Structure formats: C-alpha cells, structure tokens
Amino acid sequence: MKLSAPVHQLKRKSKRLARDENIPLHQALDRTARAEGFDAWSLLVAKMAAASPAGKLFGGLAPGDLVLLAARPGHGKTLMGLELAVEAMRSGHRSVFFSLEYTEKDVQDCFRAIGVEWPRFDGLFTFDGSDAISADHMIERLGTAPRGTLAVVDYLQLLDQRRENPDLAVQVRALKAFARDKGLIIVFISQIDRSYDPASRPLPDLRDVRLPNPLDLKLFDKGCFLNDGEFRFQAVN
Template sequence: MKLSAPIYHLKRKAKRLSREQGIPLHDALDRIATTEGFSAWSLLAAKAAATTPAIRLFPQVQPGDLVLVGARPGQGKTLMSLELAVEAMKSGHRAAFFSLEYTEKDVLDRLRAIGVEPVQFDKLFEVDCSDAISADHVVKQMATAPRGTVVVIDYLQLLDQRRENPDLTVQVRALKSFARDKGLIVIFISQIDRSYDPMVKPCPDISDVRLPNPLDLKLFDKTCFINNSEIEFRAAS
C-alpha cells in the first residue's frame, strides 16, 4: 500500500491534529494511520521503513565517502540520514549521530518515527549531542570505530559557529581524510538556501546549499537532495 504522503508529512499532520483537538500525540498518530489503512501508527511506520528509499540508496555509498544530504526544513533530511544509518546497522555496522541541533531524546523519537525502536540497535547506535561537536571531536570519538561505520553530522552549517573551531573547509577536509583512512561513511545534513524555488526546479542541488562561510563542495563524494517526494541522489562532480 502506497502512503498518501511521505511519513514525515503524515507525522507533521498528526502533530497538528494533536494540537487542534487536544489529544495525545500517539492517539493523533493512530488516527492518521487509520486514514492510511493501518490500525496503528506502529504498523504504518514499520511498513514505511520496509520501503524507504534508503534501502535503494545505501548500497550506492562506500566506506570513505562523504555524503551531503540537503533539504529545506521539514522535508525529511534528518529522517533520510537516520534511515541510511539504520540500513548500515541492519547489515551489522555501527552508526553514530552527532547533533548540534537536537537532544538525544529528539534523535531517538525520530528513529521511532520511521518505525525503528532504538533498543533494536542498542549496541550499534550512539548519539552525541555535545556542544563541543567539531571535526576534532568527531575524530576523537570515532577513533576506534570499525570500517563501515556510518557517522551522521547534524548539521554542516553549525560546525564552525564556535569561534574556537577551525574554518569549515579545514574541518570537512579533516573528516574526509579521517573517513578514507578509517573506511567510515560520513553523512552531513545540510541546510538549503532560502532562495531555492521549488517552482523553478523540483529538487534543490549543490548550488542551493547554504554557505554562510566558504566551502569547497567538491569535497563531497555523493549528494542527496530532497523536496516533497522528490529525491535526487548522485555522485558529486
């Protein structure tokens, strides 16, 4: 059964329903699931997880790759990155999520939103929401990570907000070298510039990445851009 909208849109709809009708979110989620033909949200999320585009995309990334996942807010870039991490863990690899945006609870809630109970991957998944996240911090924390580990960084533009951190280009180059040396897959979640107009092109591209500070985007090996149901995944030129 095909969903009427991407799962992140349905979840947003449930949150709005919860606010408008003053009901618990889990009840609102189940109501939305019913309209999609499922008796409970957990069943809908499990179905969505089984058919996620990440299943198709993950085999196209290789150890040592730097991957950029970009979208405007609310389009599912965080969920896509988590889905790629889940695909890695399904095959027995580790995954780590470094976030300067979310709390650990937020991250685990987003896993549940895509039908994944964190306990499934208790020994394979770690979340780091330290304020000190930078390339050096990631390298230190992942120093013993085995080949094939997926590292998600949320998000690119926040890496150099702290004055004491090196320039963004320096940090990305360091992580690229580290990923290749260790055989890790590093996924950067990225903001898209507000000038992007979906009426002009259905999906953003590398030219739409928001860059408050200079960065050579050729450092990325693969890109994944999302807008509504459109997903464009390609090797960076």
C-alpha cells in the same frame, strides 16, 4: 496504498496533534496512521519502507565516502539520515548521530516515526548531542570506530558556528581524510538556500546548498537531495 502526504509530513501532523490534544506522540502517530487506512503507525511505516530511498542510497555508499544530504526544512532530511543509520545497523555496522540541534528524546521520537525501536540496536547506535561538536570532537569520538561505521552530522552549517572552531572548509577536509583513512561513511545533513524555488526545479542540487562560509562542495563524494517525498542521488565528483 498511496498516502495523502509523504511520511515526514504525516509525522509533523502527528506532532501537532500530540501537542494540541496533549496526548503521547505514539498515540498521535497511530491516529494519523488509521486515517491513512492502517491499524497502527508501525504498519504504515513497514508498508512504506520498501519504497523508501534509504535502502537504495545506502547500497550506493562505500567506506570512506563523504555524503551530503540536503533539503529545505521539513522535507525529511533528518529522518533520512536516521534511516541510513538504521540501514547500516541492519548490515551489522555501528552508527553515530552527532547533533547540535536535536536532543536524545528528539532522536527517540524520530526512531518511532520511522517505525524503529531504539533498544533494538542496543550497542550499535550512539547519540552525541555535545555542544562541543566539531571535526576534532568527532575524530576523537570515532577514533576506535570499526571500518564501515556510519556517522550522521546534524548539521553541516553549524560546525563552525562557534568562534573557537576552525573554518568549515578546514573541518570538512579533516573529516574527509579521516573517513578515508578509517573506512568510515560520514553523512552531513545540510540546509538548502532560501532562494531555491521548487517551481523552477523540482529538486535542489549543489547550487542550492546554503553556504554562509566558503566550502568546496567537491570535497563530498556523493549527494542526496530531497523535496516533497522525491529524491535525487548523485556522485559529486
């Protein structure tokens, strides 16, 4: 069954419904699912999971990879990041979600939106919403992480926003060396520049990554670019 809109857009619709009618998000999600022909949101998500690019993308990642996950706002990049975390945990690996934007409750809501219950992965998933997130902070937190751990960073452009943090390029180089040494996978959620026009190209690419400060994007091993439910996965180097 084809949905009337991509899952990330249906989730936004549900959040508006929950706010407008003052009902719990899970009730709004279920109401949206019924409008799409499913009895519950969990059934809609389960049906769409087979078509999700997260499984394919995760299968193309290897320990030591630095990954760029980029899209315009509202096109599902955060959900994709969490879906990758879920794929890692289903494979028996740990996942860590570092965010300078989301709260723990926001992340719990995102898990529900992709049809996953947070307690299911008790002991495998860690959320870190510290204001001190930087390369040094993440390296310290991941110092004892086992090989194969997948870390999601939300998001790239905020890492050097604090004046006391090193330049973005310095931080990314440090994390690249750390990931390779420890055998970790680090996924950076990234913004796309406002100048990107989907009318000229259906999917953004490296040229469209928003860089308020200099950064050599060849530091990344792989990239995934999203727009309107479509995606492109490519090697950067």
